Amino acid sequence: MHILKLDPRALKDNPDGARRSKSSPQADALLLATVKAVGIIQPPVVSPESDGGNGFVIQAGHRRVRQAIVAGLEEIEVLVTEAANDNGAMRSMIENVAFEPLNPVDQWRGIERLVALGWTEEAIAVALSLPVRQIRKLRLLANVLPVMLDHMAKGDMPNEQQLRTIAAASLDEQKEVWKAHKPKKGDTASWWQIANGLSKTRMYARDASFGDDLRQAYGIEWAEDLFGPADEDNRYTTNVEAFLGAQQEWMTNNLPKKGAIVEVNNWGQPDLPKKAERLYGKPGKGDHTAMYLDRDGKVQTVHYRMPDPKPAAGKTGAAADGTNEAGEDGGGAKSRPEVTQKGHDMIGDFRTDALHEALARAPIEDDMLMTLMVIAFAGQNVRVDSGANDHVFGPKRFKRHVARLLTDDGGLSFDMERVRVAARSMLVEVLSCRRGMSNSGVVSRIAGEAIGADGYLPNMGTEDFLTCLSRQALEAAASEVNIQPRPRVRETRSALVEHFKAEASFVHPAAFFAPDPQDIADLIRQADDADADDVADDAGGDSVDAAPIADVNFDDTDIADEHGATDPELVDAGIPQDTSDDLAEEHSTYGIAAE
Numbered sequence: 135m136h137i138l139k140l141d142p143r144a145l146k147d148n149p150d151g152a153r154r155s156k157s158s159p160q161a162d163a164l165l166l167a168t169v170k171a172v173g174i175i176q177p178p179v180v181s182p183e184s185d186g187g188n189g190f191v192i193q194a195g196h197r198r199v200r201q202a203i204v205a206g207l208e209e210i211e212v213l214v215t216e217a218a219n220d221n222g223a224m225r226s227m228i229e230n231v232a233f234e235p236l237n238p239v240d241q242w243r244g245i246e247r248l249v250a251l252g253w254t255e256e257a258i259a260v261a262l263s264l265p266v267r268q269i270r271k272l273r274l275l276a277n278v279l280p281v282m283l284d285h286m287a288k289g290d291m292p293n294e295q296q297l298r299t300i301a302a303a304s305l306d307e308q309k310e311v312w313k314a315h316k317p318k319k320g321d322t323a324s325w326w327q328i329a330n331g332l333s334k335t336r337m338y339a340r341d342a343s344f345g346d347d348l349r350q351a352y353g354i355e356w357a358e359d360l361f362g363p364a365d366e367d368n369r370y371t372t373n374v375e376a377f378l379g380a381q382q383e384w385m386t387n388n389l390p391k392k393g394a395i396v397e398v399n400n401w402g403q404p405d406l407p408k409k410a411e412r413l414y415g416k417p418g419k420g421d422h423t424a425m426y427l428d429r430d431g432k433v434q435t436v437h438y439r440m441p442d443p444k445p446a447a448g449k450t451g452a453a454a455d456g457t458n459e460a461g462e463d464g465g466g467a468k469s470r471p472e473v474t475q476k477g478h479d480m481i482g483d484f485r486t487d488a489l490h491e492a493l494a495r496a497p498i499e500d501d502m503l504m505t506l507m508v509i510a511f512a513g514q515n516v517r518v519d520s521g522a523n524d525h526v527f528g529p530k531r532f533k534r535h536v537a538r539l540l541t542d543d544g545g546l547s548f549d550m551e552r553v554r555v556a557a558r559s560m561l562v563e564v565l566s567c568r569r570g571m572s573n574s575g576v577v578s579r580i581a582g583e584a585i586g587a588d589g590y591l592p593n594m595g596t597e598d599f600l601t602c603l604s605r606q607a608l609e610a611a612a613s614e615v616n617i618q619p620r621p622r623v624r625e626t627r628s629a630l631v632e633h634f635k636a637e638a639s640f641v642h643p644a645a646f647f648a649p650d651p652q653d654i655a656d657l658i659r660q661a662d663d664a665d666a667d668d669v670a671d672d673a674g675g676d677s678v679d680a681a682p683i684a685d686v687n688f689d690d691t692d693i694a695d696e697h698g699a700t701d702p703e704l705v706d707a708g709i710p711q712d713t714s715d716d717l718a719e720e721h722s723t724y725g726i727a728a729e
Contacts, residue, residue, distance in 0.1 A: 135215050137213055138211070142202045142203050145180060145189070146189050147196060154243060174210055177212050178192055178196075178210070180214055181217040182216075190212070224261060237286075237289060238275070242276070245269060255270060278300055279312055285317070285323055290323055292325035299332055300325075300328065308332065312328065315331065336372060338368070339370065340366065341430055341431055343388075354371050378427065381433055392421070393424070395426065397426065410438040411441070412438045421438065422439070423435060424437070424438060470605075473602055473642070479568075480598070483568060485591070487592070488590035489581065493506075493587075494558055496585045498558075503554065503558070503561075506557075510561050510574070515572045515575075516564055579649040583648050583649065593639030594639070594641055596631065600630055611630060
């Protein structure tokens with residue numbers, strides 16, 4: 135490397151130079167004034183001609199050389215270096231980016247030249263300190279109409295999504311759209327209108343449930359999205375009608391028993407039959423399945439439950455539904471609770487499924503199993519024929535578990551394996567956290583906490599459940615996983631859904647089994663009240679009179695009782711209140727045990 139003085143007119147331009155677009159007249163005038171005032175401070179870099187000539191080729195400093203000629207300089211100093219293997223293409227690229235950034239079109243041209251010389255996208259990204267994604271984005275310009283490129287070279291660039299849409303279209307389509315939306319001289323292009331005119335709805339093969347037989351029958355041809363992620367199936371078709379038709383036929387051919395194909399509403403949710411209750415836990419044998427196509431044309435499946443037929447007199451459920459709807463309609467004047475009623479219903483389903491799975495699979499000692507059995511029969515959803523009345527509650531479901539404990543000759547089997555299976559099955563039948571008549575109350579949550587059922591709760595970071603949370607609850611959940619809350623609630627919810635698909639699952643604090651301390655205190659108070667009754671009995675008090683209660687006759691038309699049968703749900707169903715707690719001391723289990 136050495137310095138020479140040469141006539142600037144004798145220097146030759148580098149054909150592999152990165153800068154092709156002309157600089158602005160203002161920039162040239164500024165550089166010319168600098169050359170006339172102080173000369174060229176930084177000598178241009180040149181190298182001998184590689185094809186055997188005697189001249190020199192400019193590697194860096196084309197504008198300085200041109201302005202020296204305009205200024206009338208006879209000689210200038212140049213820095214002579216050896217020619218690079220790529221004729222200085224990468225050197226020219228880096229030099230121009232560092233001094234004055236190239237416009238995107240010139241950057242693309244330089245990148246294409248480097249690729250032609252054997253550079254990879256990754257190597258170019260490292261050398262230019264640019265992301266590989268930016269290199270690939272610039273290479274999209276290879277598919278853009280030349281007149282559009284000339285306009286982009288002026289600094290008016292579309293965003294990446296618009297550029298992808300434009301590059302994916304054919305040149306003929308680009309020409310027609312550009313003709314319709316070509317900007318006036320000096321104006322910027324309306325890229326969103328251009329991209330909108332070239333955009334087509336794509337249905338991706340990764341969302342298709344049908345096979346090659348239906349694809350061929352409907353004449354669907356896959357095209358490859360060359361700009362999509364490399365680790366995904368990027369085949370697509372723009373024949374939307376044929377794609378949806380094939381999906382619809384696949385659903386018809388694969389419809390399960392008790393299944394139905396439903397439409398979607400304006401919010402993209404399945405339009406279930408009237409009075410159907412959507413299930414978010416595990417479906418049962420009597421539940422129904424609905425299949426539908428979402429907005430992306432993908433087959434989705436949901437489960438729902440239809441209500442049991444009720445007599446005309448039973449209007450409790452309808453009244454409750456009406457109350458909920460009225461509350462929702464008038465909820466604008468009140469602050470939204472952290473979890474909606476629907477959210478609590480989902481939590482009840484999640485808890486029950488987790489509790490049943492823990493009862494079936496979690497390790498439980500025999501003493502814990504017997505304790506849970508006692509607790510289970512104290513649930514508010516349990517009704518037992520205690521001898522105080524003639525009503526039997528749910529014996530058929532319990533009999534099958536008892537049958538497992540009998541030997542062939544009718545005796546009891548004390549095989550602990552059988553006992554454990556029967557005990558677990560009975561607990562699954564009895565304990566429930568679902569809202570409504572089947573809710574066992576606080577005892578089910580005590581049992582769930584005791585056996586670690588929290589570990590069986592499912593991922594609640596789904597669109598269905600997060601919709602039930604208020605803005606404050608969503609922002610609190612986002613803060614816990616270091617997600618910045620978005621301006622719109624819908625955007626925050628979508629970010630959480632995407633996060634919990636890839637990361638750890640989400641369980642709302644309200645879903646954990648730990649019972650409310652107040653409920654525990656109320657349960658303990660029951661024992662204190664029983665002790666107080668015992669003291670009263672020992673003192674000669676006659677607060678309990680079992681005989682009149684045993685003789686009470688409840689007919690079908692008059693259930694309003696004078697002896698405590700005031701549970702509205704039992705009254706509406708024509709069932710008297712369980713009065714077994716009012717029996718005398720000598721009839722209670724604890725009294726017998728004390729004797």
